[in-house]
Amino acid sequence: xxxxxxxxxxxxxxxxxxxxxxxxxxxxxxxxxxxxxxxxxxxxxxxxxxxxxxxxxxxxxxxxxxxxxxxxxxxxxxxxxxxxxxxxxxxxxxxxxxxxxxxxxxxxxxxxxxxxxxxxxxxxxxxxxxxxxxxxxxxxxxxxxxxxxxxxxxxxxxxxxxxxxxxxxxxxxxxxxxxxxxxxxxxxxxxxxxxxxxxxxxxxxxxxxxxxxxxxxxxxxxxxxxxxxxxxxxxxx
Amino acid sequence: xxxxxxxxxxxxxxxxxxxxxxxxxxxxxxxxxxxxxxxxxxxxxxxxxxxxxxxxxxxxxxxxxxxxxxxxxxxxxxxxxxxxxxxxxxxxxxxxxxxxxxxxxxxxxxxxxxxxxxxxxxxxxxxxxxxxxxxxxxxxxxxxxxxxxxxxxxxxxxxxxxxxxxxxxxxxxxxxxxxxxxxxxxxxxxxxxxxxxxxxxxxxxxxxxxxxxxxxxxxxxxxxxxxxxxxxxxxxxxxxxxxxxxxxxxxxxxxxxxxxxxxxxxxxxxxxxxxxxxxxxxxxxxxxxxxxxxxxxxxxxxxxxxxxxxxxxxxxxxxxxxxxxxxxxx
Numbered sequence: 001x002x003x004x005x006x007x008x009x010x011x012x013x014x015x016x017x018x019x020x021x022x023x024x025x026x027x028x029x030x031x032x033x034x035x036x037x038x039x040x041x042x043x044x045x046x047x048x049x050x051x052x053x054x055x056x057x058x059x060x061x062x063x064x065x066x067x068x069x070x071x072x073x074x075x076x077x078x079x080x081x082x083x084x085x086x087x088x089x090x091x092x093x094x095x096x097x098x099x100x101x102x103x104x105x106x107x108x109x110x111x112x113x114x115x116x117x118x119x120x121x122x123x124x125x126x127x128x129x130x131x132x133x134x135x136x137x138x139x140x141x142x143x144x145x146x147x148x149x150x151x152x153x154x155x156x157x158x159x160x161x162x163x164x165x166x167x168x169x170x171x172x173x174x175x176x177x178x179x180x181x182x183x184x185x186x187x188x189x190x191x192x193x194x195x196x197x198x199x200x201x202x203x204x205x206x207x208x209x210x211x212x213x214x215x216x217x218x219x220x221x222x223x224x225x226x227x228x229x230x231x232x233x234x235x236x237x
Numbered sequence: 238x239x240x241x242x243x244x245x246x247x248x249x250x251x252x253x254x255x256x257x258x259x260x261x262x263x264x265x266x267x268x269x270x271x272x273x274x275x276x277x278x279x280x281x282x283x284x285x286x287x288x289x290x291x292x293x294x295x296x297x298x299x300x301x302x303x304x305x306x307x308x309x310x311x312x313x314x315x316x317x318x319x320x321x322x323x324x325x326x327x328x329x330x331x332x333x334x335x336x337x338x339x340x341x342x343x344x345x346x347x348x349x350x351x352x353x354x355x356x357x358x359x360x361x362x363x364x365x366x367x368x369x370x371x372x373x374x375x376x377x378x379x380x381x382x383x384x385x386x387x388x389x390x391x392x393x394x395x396x397x398x399x400x401x402x403x404x405x406x407x408x409x410x411x412x413x414x415x416x417x418x419x420x421x422x423x424x425x426x427x428x429x430x431x432x433x434x435x436x437x438x439x440x441x442x443x444x445x446x447x448x449x450x451x452x453x454x455x456x457x458x459x460x461x462x463x464x465x466x467x468x469x470x471x472x473x474x475x476x477x478x479x480x481x482x483x484x485x486x487x488x489x490x491x492x493x494x495x496x497x498x499x500x501x502x503x504x505x506x507x508x509x510x511x512x513x514x515x516x517x518x519x520x521x522x523x524x525x526x527x528x529x530x531x532x533x534x535x536x537x538x539x540x541x542x543x544x545x546x547x548x549x550x551x552x553x554x555x556x557x558x559x560x561x562x563x564x565x566x567x
Contacts, residue, residue, distance in 0.1 A: 049438055073444030085439030087431035098428045099443045146443065 001025045002046075002154055002186060007055030009041055009210075016041040017052070018210045027180035028187040030201030030218060032194065034230055037207040039190045040082070043158055046188075047079050048072050059154055074102055076153030076185070078146070080160055084139040088132035092123055092142050095131055100150040117145040120182065121175060137168050144175055152185040161193045169193060173200045198222060206230065241423055247552075251415065251501045258408040263401035270516075271400040272472070277512035278407035279305075279469040282414045284489050284507045286461035288498035289418045290454050291490070293430040297354035298455070299486045300341070301462050303364035306481030308334040308463030309470040313374040316391050316470075317382050323394040327410075327467045334463020335456045342455040346448055361483035368478035375475050391474035407468050414461045415501050426453055488532070495535040497546025506547050510535065 002024040009017040017038045031039050044050040046057060048069035057064045064072055073079075078099075086095050096114045103110065118124045121141040126134070134142065140160060147155045157176065161169040177200050179187050191197055197204060197218060204221045206214040208230040214221045221227055244252070258278075266274055287301040311330040315321055321329075345356035374382030376389025397406035421427055429450045432440040437447050470476050492510050497503025510532065515525040535547070543550045 047438075047442055049441075068446075069438075069441035070444050070446050073442055077442075079442040081436075081439060081442075085432075085436045085442075087428075087435045090428060090431045094428050094431075098432050098445065101425045101428060102444045102446075150444075 001060060002188070003056075003058040004042075004046075005056040005058070007042070007045055007057065008053045009038070009045060009050055010053050016210050017045070017207075019055075020207070020210070020212050022205050022212060022215050024186065024188065024203065024205075026186075026202035028177065028189065028201050030197040030204035031188065031190045031207065032192070032197055032204060032227075033207035033213075036209070037230075038210040039207055040158055041210075042207070043079070043156055043188075043190060046072075046154075046156060047077065070102075073099070076151060078148075078152045078155040078185070080140075080143050080147055080155075080157045082159045082162060084136070084143040086131040086134065086139045086142050088130065090131055091128050092118065092131070092134070092138075092145075093127040095142050096145045096149055099146045103150055113149050114145075117148040118142075120148065120178070121145045136163060140164070140168075140172065141175075144172070148179065148183055148185075152179075152183050154188065155179055155183075155185045156188045156190075158190050159192065160189065161191055161196050169196055172196075176200050194222065241420070247500065247502075248419070251412075254505070255408060255412040259405045262408075263404045266401075266404070268400060271404055273512055273516040275400070275404045275407050275472045276469065277508045278404065278411050279465045279472065280489065280511055281465075281504060281508035282407075282411045282468065283462045283465035284493050284496075284504045284511070285411070285414050285418060285501070286458035286465075287490055288493040288496075288504050288507070289461075290458045291493065292498040293422070293427070293434065294451060294454050295350075295434050296451065296454065297350070297490065298357045298458060299354050299483070299490055300357040300361040300364070301458065301489055302481050302486040303361040303483065304334050304338055304459050304462030305466035305469065306364055306368050306476070306478075307337050308466030309476045309481075310368070310373055310466070311463070312467035312470045313391070313476060314382055317374050317376045317389055323392055323471060327464060327471075330467040331460045331464035334466065335460040338459025338462070339452055339456050342459075343452060346451045346455065358483060358487070361486045365478070365481065365483045368481050372478060373470075373476040388475050391471065393471050403472060407472070410464060410468055414464065415504075417461075418457065421457065426450060430454060491536050492532060493546075495532065495539045495546055497539075497543075497548030497550075499545055500548045500552065502552065503546045503548035 004020060004022050006019045006021055007017055008019050020042065031042065033039050041050060045052050048067065067075060093114055096118060097110060100110050100113065115124065118127050121144050123138065123141050123145060126138065161172055164172065173196050176187060176189060179185055189197065189201060201218045203216060204218040205212060206221055206227045213226050213230060214224045262274060263271065283301050283305050287298050290296045290298050308330040311333050312326045315326040315329055341360050345353050348356065371381045372383045375384060376382065377384030393403060394406055397403040429440065429445045432443055432445055433447055433450060440447050489511060492507035493504065495510065496506035514531065515528045518525045518527055539546050
């Protein structure tokens with residue numbers, strides 16, 4: 001379970017997040033909002049790339065904010081970026097192995113785990129391919145496999161379906177839905193693709209101008225007039 | 238585990254070049270060229286360190302020749318203060334330079350790109366002043382160990398007393414340096430460095446301790462620089478502060494870019510340009526400063542047309558000529 005309490009982030013005079021509180025306890029959760037709403041900032045707070053002015057973040061009972069970013073990864077936090085970050089000169093296998101390199105498990109166990117997750121995302125046959133030779137979708141699948149290894153507790157996707165075809169987006173959605181069952185990790189997804197969010201997320205948080213404007217079951221949240229107003233604007237009469 | 242000892246075609250070519258350098262080159266070279274090639278071998282090791290940091294992490298270090306000076310100073314100091322064999326002095330000098338490099342780099346490693354380059358350049362400037370002020374130990378008394386007049390003798394490795402044997406020794410050390418870099422590249426640090434170069438944020442999200450691995454890389458560059466300095470001290474028996482000016486650090490970094498930082502061939506080209514080209518110009522009776530003009534042209538060439546350096550361009554050309562590629566294209 002992930003609890004975010006009164007998290008406020010300021011960049012100079014701009015308040016990027018204003019006392020945001022939310023408790024994610026479902027397997028797959030979404031965060032949506034218009035551009036500049038603070039979605040990625042919230043993800044950066046969880047990752048440790050942005051230090052909030054105030055607030056608390058507790059994951060499975062453990063305070064995450066005092067941990068350095070790489071320590072959060074050791075704790076079980078996984079993060080996929082808007083642009084998939086795959087090293088061009090490493091193979092698919094090595095790109096995934098990096099995520100559990102710090103683990104003290106025997107090399108054979110790590111290899112088996114990487115192979116299993118590559119098979120799950122459908123990249124086992126391309127494990128020896130270099131990052132530079134991968135298509136955008138293959139890079140994203142490798143990124144997903146990277147998020148699945150090493151007993152993750154919280155997996156975060158930042159606009160994972162950006163630039164994908166409808167079929168690829170659906171395949172990705174199916175994979176994201178499998179994560180909790182396969183690894184036990186909670187999943188947090190940011191995306192502009194409302195259909196993707198509607199199809200995979202149980203609960204959804206809506207941010208606008210750094211404030212929480214709605215949170216709850218996805219279908220209800222998406223029908224909320226305030227959410228529609230945030231996305232589409234209000235009609236002036 | 239198998240991939241750890243897999244020798245690529247480029248690896249075989251490197252081993253063959255080292256074998257040529259060890260078995261054939263010393264018996265062909267005159268005493269002038271023995272001295273030039275030995276010096277080139279020492280700088281090859283230092284260039285390998287600076288090129289590796291640039292290629293693996295995109296980190297620009299402009300203090301490598303200064304670190305060579307530190308290694309050389311320590312080796313000379315140990316040689317004149319104790320009766321340790323050369324190998325012990327070499328190992329201690331390289332290790333101490335690695336630690337010195339860490340201390341120097343730790344505050345700077347949180348910086349990126351230009352800032353790290355500037356901090357290392359300032360360090361090189363500081364070292365230049367220290368070397369010019371205190372000179373290198375030559376058997377005198379006290380901490381700085383400098384005496385006027387001729388210096389005390391320097392003990393070479395017992396297996397490499399002659400200039401020919403010492404050239405072999407230096408080439409073997411350079412080979413070990415390249416193997417050390419390649420071993421790291423194939424293991425956990427190499428994977429971490431690849432991800433750090435891609436994006437520090439992505440590396441942190443993957444659990445990589447970015448500061449640790451950047452420091453590690455700087456330490457390896459320091460280790461190789463220190464060993465190179467100690468080997469140069471062994472070659473000449475004494476060192477001159479003029480060798481370790483900050484401008485030389487800038488020069489070997491620029492030449493590493495010209496040669497190609499991503500491969501051993503590039504480091505070798507850089508070392509040849511740095512040491513062999515001026516020696517050739519000298520023999521031909523041409524002003525050795527012409528080398529700077531050639532270096533400048535080479536740098537322009539690399540920046541405009543060859544981001545992987547001359548070595549990258551040549552290897553790409555050879556790749557196009559290979560029958561496998563030809564068949565594929567057909």
